[in-house]
Amino acid sequence: MNYLDAKSAPAREDRLKTNIAFGGTCAQIRGCIRAGCFSGKGCLNLADRRFAETQGCQFTLSLAILNTLRNAVVIMHAPIGCGACSIGNVGVNKTFKQLRDPSAEGVVWLSTNLDEVDVINGGERKLREAVLYADREFRPETIIVANGCVPALIGDDIDSILADLETQTAAKIVPIHCEGFKTKVMATAYDAVYHGILKKLTKKPERQQYLAESDLDKIREQYRISRNVNVLNVSSMSRQDELELQRLLNAIGLNVTFIPCYAEPEDFEYSLESSLNVSICGTHDDYFVEHIRENYGVPFLIDTIPIGRKNTDRWILKIAGHFGLEKEAQRLIEVENRLLDESLKPFRKVLAGKRAFLAGGEVRIVATAEILQDLGMEIVGFKAHHFDRFIEPMFDSLDNVDDVVIDVATNQPFEQSNLLNRLKPDVLITHTGGNNIYAKHGLPILPLFGPSYNYMGYSGVFEVARRLNRVMRNCQFNKKLSRYTRLPFRKEWYEKDPFAYIKNQDAV
Amino acid sequence: MSKFVDRPRYACALGGALATLRAIPRVIPIIHASTGCGHNLHNAINPGAGYLGGGYCGGLALPSSNVAERDVVFGGETRLKEQIASTLEIMDGDLYMVLTGCMVEMIGDDLDAVASEFEDSEKPVIAVHTPSFRGNSFTGYELVLESLIRRFIPKQPQKEPGTVNVLGIVPAQDVFWKGNLREIKRLLERLGLRVNTFFGEGETLDDIRNSGKASLNIVVSDVYGIEAAREFEDIHGIPYIVTGFPIGADAAGEFLLSVADALGIDGSQAEAVIESEKQVYYEYLERLADIYNDLDLQRYAVVVGDSNYAPAISRFLSDDLGWLPELVVITDFLDESQKNTVAGRFDNFESGVRPNVRFDTDASSVRRYMAEIWPRNRNERYYDSMSPAVVVGSVYERDLAERFGFPLLTVSFPVTNRVVLNRAYAGTSGALCLAEDLFGILAAGR
Numbered sequence: 001m002n003y004l005d006a007k008s009a010p011a012r013e014d015r016l017k018t019n020i021a022f023g024g025t026c027a028q029i030r031g032c033i034r035a036g037c038f039s040g041k042g043c044l045n046l047a048d049r050r051f052a053e054t055q056g057c058q059f060t061l062s063l064a065i066l067n068t069l070r071n072a073v074v075i076m077h078a079p080i081g082c083g084a085c086s087i088g089n090v091g092v093n094k095t096f097k098q099l100r101d102p103s104a105e106g107v108v109w110l111s112t113n114l115d116e117v118d119v120i121n122g123g124e125r126k127l128r129e130a131v132l133y134a135d136r137e138f139r140p141e142t143i144i145v146a147n148g149c150v151p152a153l154i155g156d157d158i159d160s161i162l163a164d165l166e167t168q169t170a171a172k173i174v175p176i177h178c179e180g181f182k183t184k185v186m187a188t189a190y191d192a193v194y195h196g197i198l199k200k201l202t203k204k205p206e207r208q209q210y211l212a213e214s215d216l217d218k219i220r221e222q223y224r225i226s227r228n229v230n231v232l233n234v235s236s237m238s239r240q241d242e243l244e245l246q247r248l249l250n251a252i253g254l255n256v257t258f259i260p261c262y263a264e265p266e267d268f269e270y271s272l273e274s275s276l277n278v279s280i281c282g283t284h285d286d287y288f289v290e291h292i293r294e295n296y297g298v299p300f301l302i303d304t305i306p307i308g309r310k311n312t313d314r315w316i317l318k319i320a321g322h323f324g325l326e327k328e329a330q331r332l333i334e335v336e337n338r339l340l341d342e343s344l345k346p347f348r349k350v351l352a353g354k355r356a357f358l359a360g361g362e363v364r365i366v367a368t369a370e371i372l373q374d375l376g377m378e379i380v381g382f383k384a385h386h387f388d389r390f391i392e393p394m395f396d397s398l399d400n401v402d403d404v405v406i407d408v409a410t411n412q413p414f415e416q417s418n419l420l421n422r423l424k425p426d427v428l429i430t431h432t433g434g435n436n437i438y439a440k441h442g443l444p445i446l447p448l449f450g451p452s453y454n455y456m457g458y459s460g461v462f463e464v465a466r467r468l469n470r471v472m473r474n475c476q477f478n479k480k481l482s483r484y485t486r487l488p489f490r491k492e493w494y495e496k497d498p499f500a501y502i503k504n505q506d507a508v
Numbered sequence: 509m510s511k512f513v514d515r516p517r518y519a520c521a522l523g524g525a526l527a528t529l530r531a532i533p534r535v536i537p538i539i540h541a542s543t544g545c546g547h548n549l550h551n552a553i554n555p556g557a558g559y560l561g562g563g564y565c566g567g568l569a570l571p572s573s574n575v576a577e578r579d580v581v582f583g584g585e586t587r588l589k590e591q592i593a594s595t596l597e598i599m600d601g602d603l604y605m606v607l608t609g610c611m612v613e614m615i616g617d618d619l620d621a622v623a624s625e626f627e628d629s630e631k632p633v634i635a636v637h638t639p640s641f642r643g644n645s646f647t648g649y650e651l652v653l654e655s656l657i658r659r660f661i662p663k664q665p666q667k668e669p670g671t672v673n674v675l676g677i678v679p680a681q682d683v684f685w686k687g688n689l690r691e692i693k694r695l696l697e698r699l700g701l702r703v704n705t706f707f708g709e710g711e712t713l714d715d716i717r718n719s720g721k722a723s724l725n726i727v728v729s730d731v732y733g734i735e736a737a738r739e740f741e742d743i744h745g746i747p748y749i750v751t752g753f754p755i756g757a758d759a760a761g762e763f764l765l766s767v768a769d770a771l772g773i774d775g776s777q778a779e780a781v782i783e784s785e786k787q788v789y790y791e792y793l794e795r796l797a798d799i800y801n802d803l804d805l806q807r808y809a810v811v812v813g814d815s816n817y818a819p820a821i822s823r824f825l826s827d828d829l830g831w832l833p834e835l836v837v838i839t840d841f842l843d844e845s846q847k848n849t850v851a852g853r854f855d856n857f858e859s860g861v862r863p864n865v866r867f868d869t870d871a872s873s874v875r876r877y878m879a880e881i882w883p884r885n886r887n888e889r890y891y892d893s894m895s896p897a898v899v900v901g902s903v904y905e906r907d908l909a910e911r912f913g914f915p916l917l918t919v920s921f922p923v924t925n926r927v928v929l930n931r932a933y934a935g936t937s938g939a940l941c942l943a944e945d946l947f948g949i950l951a952a953g954r
């Protein structure tokens with residue numbers, strides 16, 4: 001894979017043939033993969049909807065990652081509204097950064113505020129002013145320029161403006177091309193961000209060369225690198241998740257560096273002094289790790305996400321396998337499983353047989369379902385943001401899901417609402433957003449992820465069990481809402497096939 | 509010529525339009541834009557407005573055409589037509605408003621032509637051009653009102669004396685809008701008026717439909733809602749007055765007097781209302797006599813906010829609480845004449861205090877102005893600092909407040925560190941809430 005000569009990363013519907021509109025069963029969707037329906041010529045590649053609800057764009061998802069970078073200022077090259085979602089990040093961002101570095105500052109961003117005049121004349125002047133102001137006022141290490149739809153449509157030559165500006169700024173400038181209208185697969189954002197990082201921030205660190213370096217020092221340095229892995233974190237992870245994964249890898253003798261979220265820009269340089277890049281989730285990282293392998297020879301691992309027992313076992317074993325540490329890993333897994341299994345017993349008693357629906361990122365929902373099955377719960381439905389080849393290995397850890405419904409939809413609460421109404425689950429585990437609708441179904445809801453809760457590793461299994469038990473003990477709040485407030489969808493909608501508005505659905 | 513903005517305190521025209529529609533029951537917005545705009549704006553407005561939430565059909569439930577590059581080839585119009593038709597099938601509403609984002613305006617989609625194809629649908633479909641580059645949230649509020657006034661509200665030649673509309677409080681952008689409207693309405697009802705606030709408790713689309721009957725529009729803002737009031741005057745022949753945003757008993761009194769004056773209501777009736785409002789007001793404030801004076805709770809203040817809140821809060825602090833608002837930063841996009849009007853609100857505080865007023869949209873500027881207006885400590889042995897002080901602003905002022913060790917009360921958008929339901933700061937009862945919250949943070953450690 002090498003896209004780095006291009007201005008920006010390709011859209012995922014092209015690169016990975018990612019699908020965002022599908023309705024069927026798990027067995028059907030796996031059949032479709034095998035039959036090639038998702039391939040370039042396949043009937044599902046560009047499937048879409050006749051009715052749609054707002055779904056998010058790669059610009060805003062890019063911000064979710066970019067806002068976490070420490071010592072950086074983000075410039076949103078766009079009209080005043082694009083990226084206003086960072087408002088929701090103002091408070092928590094600083095707290096989360098300070099968990100990694102107590103002196104970290106909160107997120108700072110500037111909007112170039114493109115208006116009607118700029119739409120005609122171009123946004124160059126404002127972009128220049130914003131960059132120079134950011135450099136003077138905040139003295140950041142890095143200035144990140146993320147552009148929305150408007151400059152892309154005006155045809156601003158952002159890269160050359162920024163290259164020129166970089167000669168005048170102390171900060172390094174990183175362009176991120178993430179205009180929303182380019183793709184309907186929001187996750188293209190990860191590629192867009194990594195594209196910018198790969199081009200500007202990853203290069204071999206300049207280490208001081210000592211005239212006389214003892215062999216011992218050299219060996220020590222090589223040993224350090226040979227035991228170092230980068231774990232690619234995601235902004236939906238918590239610090240507790242990181243600490244748990246670190247604990248597990250330390251236990252088999254490996255050191256861990258977390259990138260990209262909450263990293264310092266220069267951490268990307270040091271990240272090249274590593275023996276393995278470990279992805280948490282294929283949805284996030286394949287673009288980055290493939291390019292790093294290609295350009296710097298660091299191998300990578302994309303397999304499963306360490307959520308749920310079997311997935312965590314598998315994740316550790318795969319990493320251990322790379323270093324010949326299988327024996328250590330086996331021992332660790334045994335001990336961890338024994339302890340955990342004991343702790344789950346009381347929850348199994350209460351939760352066994354309860355029916356759950358899961359909605360969110362493709363990898364995450366299927367992995368989280370493993371926890372539920374471990375607790376004896378029944379999976380009645382999935383809704384995945386999108387669908388591509390990274391979901392395949394995830395199904396391995398589940399039993400009996402062939403007939404379970406899966407809806408592929410980025411958000412689209414109308415479909416989920418229809419499904420909830422049909423399937424009547426006892427609990428919903430769902431991505432943030434859309435709960436103004438789901439709460440009115442009157443059922444308990446557990447967020448699928450949360451940057452201040454632990455979901456990953458063995459401790460994550462216990463935490464999810466414990467919290468599920470808690471939310472299911474009392475869901476009066478949602479129940480009352482369902483009684484006294486109304487859903488916006490017409491009665492007739494609930495009588496229709498939930499996938500009735502998908503175009504190209506005939507394939508199933 | 510406009511410039512970049514350091515951490516804007518508003519969303520775009522589309523965002524303002526969505527927030528405004530969010531405040532009207534059973535209106536269904538249909539966004540004609542790229543895939544991200546609605547989601548992005550919800551994630552700004554929800555937390556920024558004290559966790560307003562998506563409500564009936566907002567948030568991720570917002571219908572949106574989600575046009576992408578691949579649709580652009582054929583223009584977005586076919587897609588929009590399909591989306592309007594399917595929205596009418598699925599979403600249960602009484603009015604459907606199509607709002608545009610930047611991208612479709614730039615590729616030249618003919619929104620009005622598409623919308624007009626739905627003229628005969630059972631429920632009205634109205635199109636509004638709201639691209640982000642047209643302005644900020646306040647613009648969006650005006651654009652929605654303008655469309656309603658021109659295309660939805662029927663003309664009523666016969667006006668009802670004693671019926672008034674209230675304009676100038678922008679939903680979500682004024683985080684306490686709903687509580688504030690309730691209080692403004694309460695005050696006006698005390699004058700015996702029938703009041704329509706468009707977005708108030710228990711009000712519906714029908715109240716908006718009937719707003720053409722009003723005999724006066726009251727704009728409680730020097731800046732927002734004036735466009736709409738002019739529109740009302742042009743199209744429906746309803747005159748308007750501009751009163752400014754009242755916080756505190758004196759301000760509420762002046763507000764009532766100017767309304768009474770415009771409607772030819774007997775001044776003594778208004779005086780009696782004001783008198784009884786003041787009585788209640790001071791009955792409560794009297795409670796503070798002890799703690800205020802026991803503990804010397806007079807404070808300097810830094811006020812950062814929009815053109816409604818900044819002058820109103822400063823005056824309340826200065827004239828009712830006897831505090832010292834030294835620096836006021838007003839964060840809207842304003843032209844020169846608007847700036848002059850708003851600045852004029854600071855001229856005649858009864859206390860004689862004259863705050864330093866600055867107009868600036870950038871979050872980072874506030875700190876600079878602090879250094880400008882107050883002499884710095886040059887290691888003097890005896891330094892008269894601007895302390896103790898309180899910052900009344902948005903959540904963006906948190907760093908500033910922390911740096912100086914001042915407590916912060918967040919009042920102006922964005923307010924992400926509070927949850928707001930029916931609280932109000934306007935009028936007399938609102939001013940009491942404000943006093944509660946201000947002294948509350950001073951007492952918090954006790």
Ligand code: SF4
Pocket residue numbers: 057058059060078081082083147148149150178179180181541542543544545546548609610611
């Ligand atoms: S205009 Fe484009 S970049 Fe901006 S929020 Fe909308 S889709 Fe995203």
